[in-house]
Amino acid sequence: MHELLAPAGSFEALRAAIEAGADAVYLGPDRHNARLSGENFTEDTLLDAVRYCHTRHKKVYMTLNTLLSDQELEDMVEYIPFLSKSGIDAVIVQDIGLASLLRNALPDLPLHASTQMTIHNARGIARAQALGFQRVVLAREAFSRDLIRSSPLEIEVFIHGALCVSYSGQCYFSSMLARRSGNRGTCAQPCRHRYKEGYALSLHDLCLAQHMPEILSLPIASLKIEGRLKSPDYVRGVVSVYRRLIDEKRAATKEEMDFLTQLFSRQGFTDGYFTGKKGRAMFGFRTDADKLATKAVSVPPAPETKIPLKMHLTVQDGAPSRLLVTDGIYSVSAVGDIPQKAASRPLTQEDCVRSLAKTGGTPYAAEITAEIEDGLFLSAASLNAIRRAGLENLYNAAMPVREIHTVDLSVPHRPAKQTGTQCIFQNPGQIPENLNADFIWLPLFSMESVTDEKTGAVLPTILFDNELPPVQNRLKQLQAAGLRHVMCHTIGQSLLCRELGLTPHGGTGMHIYNSRTAALSDMESLIASPELLSTQLRQMPKPIPLSVIVYGRHTLMTMENCLALRRNQCHNGKGTYSLTDEKGNIFPVLCAYPHRNEVLNSRPVYMLDKLDTLRSAGLHSFILRFTTESRQEVSEIMDLYRAGAPAPFPFTRGAFYQKEASAKNK
Numbered sequence: 001m002h003e004l005l006a007p008a009g010s011f012e013a014l015r016a017a018i019e020a021g022a023d024a025v026y027l028g029p030d031r032h033n034a035r036l037s038g039e040n041f042t043e044d045t046l047l048d049a050v051r052y053c054h055t056r057h058k059k060v061y062m063t064l065n066t067l068l069s070d071q072e073l074e075d076m077v078e079y080i081p082f083l084s085k086s087g088i089d090a091v092i093v094q095d096i097g098l099a100s101l102l103r104n105a106l107p108d109l110p111l112h113a114s115t116q117m118t119i120h121n122a123r124g125i126a127r128a129q130a131l132g133f134q135r136v137v138l139a140r141e142a143f144s145r146d147l148i149r150s151s152p153l154e155i156e157v158f159i160h161g162a163l164c165v166s167y168s169g170q171c172y173f174s175s176m177l178a179r180r181s182g183n184r185g186t187c188a189q190p191c192r193h194r195y196k197e198g199y200a201l202s203l204h205d206l207c208l209a210q211h212m213p214e215i216l217s218l219p220i221a222s223l224k225i226e227g228r229l230k231s232p233d234y235v236r237g238v239v240s241v242y243r244r245l246i247d248e249k250r251a252a253t254k255e256e257m258d259f260l261t262q263l264f265s266r267q268g269f270t271d272g273y274f275t276g277k278k279g280r281a282m283f284g285f286r287t288d289a290d291k292l293a294t295k296a297v298s299v300p301p302a303p304e305t306k307i308p309l310k311m312h313l314t315v316q317d318g319a320p321s322r323l324l325v326t327d328g329i330y331s332v333s334a335v336g337d338i339p340q341k342a343a344s345r346p347l348t349q350e351d352c353v354r355s356l357a358k359t360g361g362t363p364y365a366a367e368i369t370a371e372i373e374d375g376l377f378l379s380a381a382s383l384n385a386i387r388r389a390g391l392e393n394l395y396n397a398a399m400p401v402r403e404i405h406t407v408d409l410s411v412p413h414r415p416a417k418q419t420g421t422q423c424i425f426q427n428p429g430q431i432p433e434n435l436n437a438d439f440i441w442l443p444l445f446s447m448e449s450v451t452d453e454k455t456g457a458v459l460p461t462i463l464f465d466n467e468l469p470p471v472q473n474r475l476k477q478l479q480a481a482g483l484r485h486v487m488c489h490t491i492g493q494s495l496l497c498r499e500l501g502l503t504p505h506g507g508t509g510m511h512i513y514n515s516r517t518a519a520l521s522d523m524e525s526l527i528a529s530p531e532l533l534s535t536q537l538r539q540m541p542k543p544i545p546l547s548v549i550v551y552g553r554h555t556l557m558t559m560e561n562c563l564a565l566r567r568n569q570c571h572n573g574k575g576t577y578s579l580t581d582e583k584g585n586i587f588p589v590l591c592a593y594p595h596r597n598e599v600l601n602s603r604p605v606y607m608l609d610k611l612d613t614l615r616s617a618g619l620h621s622f623i624l625r626f627t628t629e630s631r632q633e634v635s636e637i638m639d640l641y642r643a644g645a646p647a648p649f650p651f652t653r654g655a656f657y658q659k660e661a662s663a664k665n666k
Contacts, residue, residue: 002216002223004241004246005061005156006048006666009228014049016236019302019585020245024059025049026092028228031079032064032072040240043082048398050087054398056307056363057329059089063228064102065114066185067513067529068095069536077407082106087399088301093518094169094183095257096131096491097516098623103132105407110134110486116169118509120144121465123492125151131491131520136220139168141207141272141560146198146379154221159208159228160238160260163270163282165191165201166557167462170489170509173556175531175533176601178495179658183531184510190559192285199285200563201352207260207269209252213243230264232237237263240302260296265290273560280566306365311390313370313383315339315347321378325390327364332393336386339376347377355383362391364404368607411519413543419525421641422547424458424625425634432635436642441487444471444534445593450478456485460593461509461558467594468496475500484523494522508555512546520542527623530554534656538617545621548614551637552625554654555601561591563597576628589629602628606651608641 006017008025008480017025027049028040041049046062053060062083068076075096083091083106090110093099099111107551112135113119113128120142128136135154137148140163148155153664163302164171164182171191172227177470178188191201206226208215215223223246225238241256248277261268321336339347352370359366378610424432428448431440457478475486479502486497489509497504506512506523522600525545537548552622564570564577572611577589577597583600592598607614611622624641626634640647 002220002246003059004239004242005222005224006235007161007225007230008049008235009230010232011049011661013228013230014052014233014237016302017239018056018058020052020066020236020239022058022239024061024089025223026061026224026228032066032068032076032098036294041062044455046088051395051399054087055327055395057327060087060531061090061092061112062086062088063092063114063162064098064441065116067090067181067265067511067531068098069532070514070516070540071536072517073097073101073514074409076101077105077409080404080407083109084402084404086189086400087382087401090135092137093133093295094515095511095517095518097514097518099131100516100520101407101409102349105160105405107405109402112137112188114169115139116159118167118462119492120147120167120490121463121468121492122147122150125153125492127495129153133379134493137199137224139165140596141167141273142464144464146174148218150219155219156222156224157215157220158206158226159215159223160242161206163203163206163273165203165559165561167560169511170461170558171553171556172530173286173599174605175418176554176556176652177498179655181531183513183529184388188560194582196564197567197581199283199568200579202285202356203561204266205264206271206273207257207265208274208345209241209257209260209273211250211271211274212242216246216249219533225613227264234263235299236302237297237299250500251513259297262293263299264294267397278561282529282561283499298308301647304363307363309359309364311366311368311387313352313356313386315370315372315378316378317373321382321386321388321457323386325394327394327455330394330396330397332387332390334386334393336389337382338425338641339373339378340373345377346375351378351380352383355380356387358384358387359391364391366481409516411515411541414519415561419545419547419621422621422623423634424552424623424629430626430634431627432631435638435640443593444478444486446475447478447483448609451575451603453484455483456487457483457488458507459496460596461489461490461507461555461594461598462560462592463493463496465563468477470567471593472496472500475502488523498522509547514542515541518546523623528619531655533658534613534617537604537614537619537656542618547621547623548603548607548619549625549654550611550614550622551604551641552623553604555629556587556601557597557599558592559597560571561597561601562591562595563599564665601652603650603652606647607653607655608637609658610643611644 003023006022008027009016092112094114094116113133115137120139137156137234140158171206173190180186180188270282270284314322323334398500413647418440422439423437487507494504579587588600590598
């Protein structure tokens, strides 16, 4: 069965999803979820939501899909008793440290790996399996039929809704420019803004309604609709269309596509990642005409389908009355009053049906049978009471309590040698003489040779399985020349390195936001998340060597689409391009293997005059990243680094001295 999974940003949207035919919903609590600007659910409303869904035989997945600091992990321990009694069917998680905490505390609570974990290849799935996940939500940019067929874990894919132009989990644009992190649930959506080059980062919404026959032929566990910030009418309309397509195993008609377009689109839809037809056709923005079409569309409410219920009442002389209740999933019993001898009119089948069938206000339609000894009587009040008790027991059966195990927040330390000064270069031509660095990193395909054991290779951030052979071959060639160390950006890349006998080190894409995640990493060393605030860095234990970027332009986005190609300026994946916002800030765009884009920040992070502050926070390994700088500029930056001098050019402190902005206080 292909589960149809719908967004529930509010209780009204949840009802709309269930009434329209969703098999499951995903919703966020009022903490640590990727849509903090939405209405979300308090503990009370979340319990009501789970009860509403479970009594209708539908599942509920909770989104705890953001990065957490050490302090927030400690706070999550206090939330575990609520998770235990909430009845939720699974938790969607991005943070590896949180996943470990939940797995230890609630071992029978299924974990789903969020799309924010950037899992897009077989080794990523293998690593997720080792970390205790039961399901992987594939990066929405990574619809791989072979990967879906071969996965040992359940696979969930997006079939409809908004697309990020950056790879899931690899966007820092909002964080660095607006102090609102997509990895922390407060994205300001700079990809939807207008730039000098137009709406250069805004994609059409995804719609795979015309590909449903092929999708249904694949072993996909769950088909996901995006939209927790959308209206109940949107949810009802989209779910109803896909419910029909799944049940009838067909593609959408023109009329259904027109209806979906009216509900919400950005100049139409795209299926580019599914079909492999990327480029200009994937881009679009929300026009006034789109907004008017949405206002004009009508979404009729779906009639609620009642759940068949069977009740069997047993009435025997001298024994409490007993009611058995089953809805086909849950079976319960209730005990009522002892019947009396009938003074005049004994209890009849019709009396039982009349009282027990009063299920108004519930999702049930009851079929009632009764076994009654002759000459006995129960009052209508007694029958009503046993009915209420039976239904209450049925509700409670739908809310199972999970056993809580002891929670241990301690993390193991793996002492290892600290590397003082590391430099990451875009190409060897940038490296000046007498660099005086402890370690040098170069992109895998920019390395011409391995000068010594203090030179390492940086893997591309994204590596699909079919892109691995050239990468493996190049790693083997460099390994024969002396390569020992490799920088990885996603969770599966470490397995690739260890298979070859190479030592993996974690880059920024590993999202090291707390010490538990760091300790669970299978890397030799790690780079702290560039989104960590100075206070968080100071308070964070360092279980393994942790580096921090003190100079360089952060990669704001890693994109599958080539911006230069859209402007007819691409030269076979070579060259440097740019994007300019309405304030005149220029964002360099680099080409990455095999032909992806990396959008860089308009200004470099500069902390070269704050090294003592970082050392006092327990950080002693510093990284300088050089992307667009010339060899002469690199030499000048290294002089500033050695002198601890202030920056003589425009710069940013990154997240070091920021305070996080709230998504609700724009």
